[in-house]
Amino acid sequence: MITFIRKSLEEIGRNQRVGMWAWVMQRITGVLLALYLILHVIVISTSQQGTATFDWLASSLQSPGWLLLDVALLIGVVFHGLNGIRIIAVDFGAMARAQKAWLYAMAAVGLVLVAAGIWGILPKIVGHAL
Amino acid sequence: MWPWVLQRVTGILILGLIGLHFWVTHYAVPSVTFGGVVDRLRLPIWFHFDLALLAVILYHALNGVRTVVLDFNIGRRKAVFLDWGLVAFGVALLAFGSWALLPFRH
Numbered sequence A: 001m002i003t004f005i006r007k008s009l010e011e012i013g014r015n016q017r018v019g020m021w022a023w024v025m026q027r028i029t030g031v032l033l034a035l036y037l038i039l040h041v042i043v044i045s046t047s048q049q050g051t052a053t054f055d056w057l058a059s060s061l062q063s064p065g066w067l068l069l070d071v072a073l074l075i076g077v078v079f080h081g082l083n084g085i086r087i088i089a090v091d092f093g094a095m096a097r098a099q100k101a102w103l104y105a106m107a108a109v110g111l112v113l114v115a116a117g118i119w120g121i122l123p124k125i126v127g128h129a130l
Numbered sequence B: 001m002w003p004w005v006l007q008r009v010t011g012i013l014i015l016g017l018i019g020l021h022f023w024v025t026h027y028a029v030p031s032v033t034f035g036g037v038v039d040r041l042r043l044p045i046w047f048h049f050d051l052a053l054l055a056v057i058l059y060h061a062l063n064g065v066r067t068v069v070l071d072f073n074i075g076r077r078k079a080v081f082l083d084w085g086l087v088a089f090g091v092a093l094l095a096f097g098s099w100a101l102l103p104f105r106h
Helices: A002-014 A019-049 A053-062 A064-091 A097-130 B002-026 B033-041 B044-070 B076-105
Strands: none
Touching: A019 A064, A019 A097, A019 B002, A019 B044, A019 B076, A053 B002, A064 A097, A097 B044, B002 B044, B033 B044, B033 B076, B044 B076
16 A cells, blocks of 8 residues: 555656646545545534534534634535546546646636635634634 | 446536535525524425435445545455445444434424
8 A cells, every 4th residue: 555655656746747636636535525424424413412512513613713624625525526527527538638628627616616615704714703 | 337427427416416405504594503404304305305415425425435445456355345344334324314313303
């Protein structure tokens, strides 16, 4: 496994193509999102401890630190989702030549979605500080 | 072949479902509260929506983890063990998630 990781890193170093990075990041964000899914279900399961516990946890997760992690989560989800669309488009072959064009188009859409998310979250972070 | 196709089908499906889920939990209501979830899950379709979303995402997530692990060439015996382990984990988390939603329905 160490050898695999080392070889992968060498491969990335040799061909500095964005597609390779996208492939690696798709896997890293995928594994992280799978771990988040487990955490998300555990958080929701505090419903079994009663209304007060659930509401206390829900409001605790509105602190600036957690909201910043929400931004990280949003970036991870948006990247994984949009890069997924690009992968499917490339899989259909017709898009193979336009692979990089897809990447930049997705980057543009992604930036808009992440900006919209931050626009929603920022007032909560600022409101907490005031 | 089929896991490959289903990973793409569930991926596209999740884009739409998660967008809707995000909207109803963070835009349709001011903040996440126990009472707010009760109000939403009062309609059975939302209860089933949440369970379906969890099931579809679990398939996508665990099949994704399987793909990543299999790329490390773990061998056939370990691969079979991995498959059944992931199925068991998926069923367990779906059951746990369903259990977590029950208090909102009483």
